[in-house]
Amino acid sequence: MEITGKTRLTGLIGSPVAHSISPQMHNEAFRQLGLDYVYLAFDLGHSDLRKAVEGLREIGIRGFNVTMPYKVPILELMDSLTPAARIAGACNTVIAQDGKMTGHTTDGIGFMQSVIDAGYDIIGKKMTILGAGGAATAIITQAALDGVTDIDIFRRNRPEAFSTTETFAKTVENSTPCRVHVYDISDTRQLKESLDSSAILVNATNVGMAPNEQDCPIGDASLLHPELIVGDIIYNPRKTRLYQMAESAGCPVFNGMYMLLFQGAASFECWTGQKMPVEIIRKKYFS
Numbered sequence: 001m002e003i004t005g006k007t008r009l010t011g012l013i014g015s016p017v018a019h020s021i022s023p024q025m026h027n028e029a030f031r032q033l034g035l036d037y038v039y040l041a042f043d044l045g046h047s048d049l050r051k052a053v054e055g056l057r058e059i060g061i062r063g064f065n066v067t068m069p070y071k072v073p074i075l076e077l078m079d080s081l082t083p084a085a086r087i088a089g090a091c092n093t094v095i096a097q098d099g100k101m102t103g104h105t106t107d108g109i110g111f112m113q114s115v116i117d118a119g120y121d122i123i124g125k126k127m128t129i130l131g132a133g134g135a136a137t138a139i140i141t142q143a144a145l146d147g148v149t150d151i152d153i154f155r156r157n158r159p160e161a162f163s164t165t166e167t168f169a170k171t172v173e174n175s176t177p178c179r180v181h182v183y184d185i186s187d188t189r190q191l192k193e194s195l196d197s198s199a200i201l202v203n204a205t206n207v208g209m210a211p212n213e214q215d216c217p218i219g220d221a222s223l224l225h226p227e228l229i230v231g232d233i234i235y236n237p238r239k240t241r242l243y244q245m246a247e248s249a250g251c252p253v254f255n256g257m258y259m260l261l262f263q264g265a266a267s268f269e270c271w272t273g274q275k276m277p278v279e280i281i282r283k284k285y286f287s
Contacts, residue, residue, distance in 0.1 A: 001027065001030065001038070002029045003038060004036055004248075004258075006036055006038065007036050007038050007057070008036060008037045008062040008206045008271075009037075009038060009040070009043060009060070009061045009062060010026065010037055010040075010061065010062050010063050011023075011039055011040040011042055011061070011064045011065070011205040012039070012040075012041045012042065012064060012065045012066075012067060013042045013044050013045065013053075013065070013070060014043070014054065014066060014067030014069070014070055015043050015044055015045030015064055015068075015069065016043060016066055017041040017042065017043045017067065018043065018044070019043055019072070020042070020067070021285055022039065022041070022264060023039050023041050023261075024038060024285060025261070025264050025285055026039035026171055026268060027039050027280050028262065028280070028281060029268055029276045029277055029280075029281055030272075032280055033272075033274055033277065034276045035272055035274070037062065037271070037272065038133050039287075040262075043156065049074065050071055050077060051072055052063040052088055053074065053077045055095070055100070055208050055252065055285055056267055057096065057099065057101060059159065060096075060186075062096055062271050063093065063094055063095045063096050063267070063271040064093075064094050064096075064269060064284075065090050065092055065093055065094075065264075065267055066093070066094060067092065067109060067226050068134070070153060071090040071091055071092055071134035072089060072090050072091075073106075073133060074090055074091050074094070075090070075103055078091065078094070078100070078101050078102060078103035079102065080100070080101075080103070080162065081101045081102065081103045081104075081196075082102060082104040082105070082107050083104065083109060083145075083175075084104065084109075084138070084141050084142060084145065085103045085104050085105045086107065087137075087141045087145075087171055087172060087175050087176075088105050088134075088137040088138045088140070088141040089105065089137055089145075089168060089171075090105055090107075090134035090135075090137050091103035091105055091108045091262075092104075092105050092106060092107050092134070092138065092263065092267075093105060093266070093267040093270060095271065096240070097274070099200055100119055100190055101231055104270060105138045105141070105142075106138075106175060106263040106266035106270070107134070107138035107139065107140055107142075107259070107263050108134050108138040108139045108141050108142025108143065108145075108256065108263075108269050109262065109263060110137075110258075110259040110260065110261070110262035110263025110264070110265075110266060111138075111139045111142065111143075111189065111202075111231070111233065111259045111261075111262075111263075112142050112143060112146055113193035113262035113266075114231070114254065114258040114259040114262055115200070115229075115231065115254075117258050117262070118201070118231075118252075118254040118258070120229050120252065121200075122145060122148055122229070123144070123147040123148065123179075124147060124148075124149055124152040124193075125148060125149065125150075125198075125199035126149060126151070126152070126197055126198045126199055127140075127143055127148050127150070127151045127152070127192075127198060127199065127200050127201075127202060128149070128151075128152045128154065128180070128194045128200070128202070129152070129153055129154070129201075129202040129203075129204055129279070130155075130185065130202065130203045130204060130205050130207075130217045130218075131153075131154075131155060131203070131204035131205035131217075132153055132155040132161070132164075132204075133181075133204065133205070134152070134164040135204050135233060136202075136204035136205075137168060137231075137249075139174060139202060139204055140153065140168075140172060140180070143178070144172050144176040144177075144178035145174075145176055148178060148284070149177070149178060149179065150178065150179045150180075150181075151172075151178060151179070151180045151181075152180075152181050152183060152192075152194040152198070153165060153169065153181065153182045153183065153278045154182075154183050154184070154185040154187075154190075154191060155182065155184075155260050156182040156186075156219070157165050157185075157186065157187055158183075161206060162182065162184075163277060164175070165182050166182050169181065169182050174191070185217070187285070188220065188279050189221070191218075191223060192223050195223050195224070195225070195228060195282055196225070196286040198286070199222070199228070199229060200228070200229040200230070200231060201228055201229070201230050201231070201246075202231045202233065203217050203230075203231070203234065203242055204232065204233050205217050206281040207242075208232070208234055208237075208240035208241050208242055209234045209236060209275070210236045210237055211222050213237050213239060213240065213241065213268070216240070216242050216245065217242060218245070221245050221249055224245065224246055224249040225249065225251070226249065226250035226251060228246075228251050229252045229253070229254075229256055230242065230243070230246035230252070230253045230254075231249065231253070231255075231256075232246075232252045232253070232255050232256060233255070233256035233259055234255060234256055234261060235255050235257040235259075238255055238257070240255070243255060258282075258286065259280060259284055261281065261285075261286055262278070264276065264281075265278050265281075
């Protein structure tokens with residue numbers, strides 16, 4: 001791929017970003033389609049977010065992805081938000097055009113597509129989700145917009161954060177037909193009740209992520225049942241403790257690898273107007 005005077009810039013901001021495979025994924029997609037774009041990763045760990053975003057605006061970036069810890073703080077720097085980003089209260093994709101920046105979220109799109117890709121249908125059914133961070137709110141928002149009818153959120157009961165999640169749940173209910181409830185993750189009795197009536201359990205926390213592979217967000221394997229789909233958005237390791245527990249319980253299970261692929265594909269289309277060659281990228285980077 002040759003860089004020219006007309007090459008359009010896209011990229012990723014966050015910290016850390018050195019581990020990300022997004023640059024390989026997007027640059028290969030640009031190469032496959034013959035697009036004069038490039039995707040770079042920018043670690044902003046010691047930077048001022050506002051100054052960095054204004055700098056990207058001034059140099060005419062076409063768009064960029066946002067990862068932790070900036071998915072929420074970046075919202076106030078946007079000129080506008082898509083409905084999904086507004087409801088979720090988080091942004092992982094910025095679309096820049098004519099000097100204006102629009103905050104969007106493709107995390108939920110990526111997750112819902114990964115469910116379909118794994119061969120499951122959860123539309124019209126109930127979801128239980130662990131966590132209430134940026135990834136969780138994006139998944140909840142898109143699931144509600146797509147037609148999941150009920151979502152039970154389990155999170156740690158820290159008063160201010162719990163109240164924030166309850167407010168988010170009301171926003172989702174006011175914006176979609178979905179019913180949303182928030183519970184304390186230590187309430188095992190309620191968790192069992194929720195899982196017994198759910199089609200899918202989603203772990204949207206970082207519990208079990210490398211290097212803490214021995215951690216698990218659920219301590220009791222008897223809470224799982226074979227009819228329950230289990231999706232863990234962690235992909236390093238490929239099989240978390242929760243993943244292994246679900247396998248042993250006979251649950252259909254998948255990890256977050258393809259959520260990463262499909263959220264990237266959605267961002268790619270926002271910036272270029274073309275569909276990412278997903279099967280080529282899957283084979284090269286996700287097999």
